[in-house]
Amino acid sequence: MPKAFLFDVYGTVCDWFTPMRDVLADFTESDKLDFDQLARDWRNGYGRATWMRVKHDLPFIPLAVMTHQVLKELLADRNIPATDAELTELNGVWHRLPAWPDVAEGLALLKQIGPIAPCSNGNFVDMEALSAFAGLDWTTLAGSEVSRQYKPSPATYLLSAEKVGVAPADAMMVASHQADLKAAQAQGLQTAFVVRPDEFGGSGQGEELKVTGDWTVVASSFVDLASQLT
Structure with missing residues (x-):
């Protein structure tokens, strides 16, 4: 867990x-x-x-x-x-990017398990503005600005885990991009692949629909992820 x-x-x-x-x-x-x-x-x-x-x-x-x-x-x-x-x-x-429909409920459920934070290539100023617009109630901010390096730099995952107060093995990276998960997994993080079938407009020109790695959890939404963990 x-x-x-x-x-x-x-x-x-x-x-x-x-x-x-x-x-x-x-x-x-x-x-x-x-x-x-x-x-x-x-x-x-x-x-x-x-x-x-x-x-x-x-x-x-x-x-x-x-x-x-x-x-x-x-x-x-x-x-x-x-x-x-x-x-x-x-x-x-x-x-000014809207959150997917499952995000607010899913983040609230996952936050009952432990701290939640973005591990994004967006900088703090980007995450602060986006969080205010989309109503994202993070515990803290992590990601590229913590390490001053962009993903998939190992330091970004390791220092982000440190920022939320846990060892890498106790942190779960959640992403719809499996290269991101692979990089996090290589640093000892748990992984959750959440499928976003409409990310590129539902065009099939970028969406990752097929599981290509051995992830800790595969989920259809953040709510589904929380359900599988509780």
Whole structure:
């Protein structure tokens, strides 16, 4: 039984696809662009940017700087003009992502077992804004800013477990991305794979529906996860 829980946020706790697609569609108002794919490209570009910083041991920089740059390049590639101020406004959508319907109830149930915290590549300022918007009642904040390194850096998982006051073996990493779970598992954490079939818009272009690892728990929702642990 885990004594504390760490959560991936973008995709696992919150729906990034819908608000990103909508703000991009509202901004350009073009009938010639695939806004679904543009939203996916933005999210995937952020993932590549954080991974490259880990792979090449690059200095820690705010996540918002990377998501801003990724969006700038995506719009330029599509010949969509945008001022820096407009890019900053669009980038603010990362602070306005709704939680999936099961999250509030599920987090409340899991919090009865032990502390809960985000273990996200989002920085503290991102998690604070997003938590206020989506009503996420964390015990504390953990994740990339604790270690000053982005996932899947081992230090991010180990120091996040320390932040919630438990040994790695007593912490459970909860994610809808199995690479995240694999990295946490390698550091001795327990793991919970929660399937999010609509994360990429239900397109089958990124959702992980098949279990590919030996995870501690596989669940359909946070409520289901809590039910399996109690």
